[in-house]
Amino acid sequence: GQQLNQSPQSMFIQEGEDVSMNCTSSSIFNTWLWYKQDPGEGPVLLIALYKAGELTSNGRLTAQFGITRKDSFLNISASIPSDVGIYFCAGQLSGGGGGADGLTFGKGTHLIIQP
């Protein structure tokens, strides 16, 4: 299937620091979604992006739909302990794929906050 390259794979940061992660692909996407997964739980939708260039915020989280439609970025400002978890990007391919109207997922970024 199509590949989404999500980076970094893991991040070790201090509480209060800002965090940046991204997803890139060689394919064009119509939609980008960002999810957070706590250990042993299902992913929770954080932000959905539908237009190239769109910048959307949800509290301390900000995500952008890249102009080329091949990438997306997620930033977390002033990290706190409850931000720990795995962050997944997911995209809906232009032209279908990922189960007709389904999603293609990145492999996740593990965010670890050091005290």
Next chain:
Amino acid sequence: DGGITQSPKYLFRKEGQNVTLSCEQNLNHDAMYWYRQDPGQGLRLIYYSQIVNDFQKGDIAEGYSVSREKKESFPLTVTSAQKNPTAFYLCASKRVLNSYEQYFGPGTRLTVT
């Protein structure tokens, strides 16, 4: 409260046995999905259903079967033909065909020994 429920949370089976994982949603969503999650591999699509009595194979359907007899329910059977069944299984649903926002259940961790 509206949401997606999966049961049980943890499931243990002996090799060679079939096992069925439950997924129920009361969100009135049309489409439902099953994913498998293994460490370092993200989410991989097993099966999906866009409407009652219809379902399609995803990327890794071999060794799995599903049914969609009711809009609210999309059970997944892990058969003895699945070579590596131990994994975390996630069910998701989506409102309508032109919406891409999938919402996930809490997951079932299946361990086969």
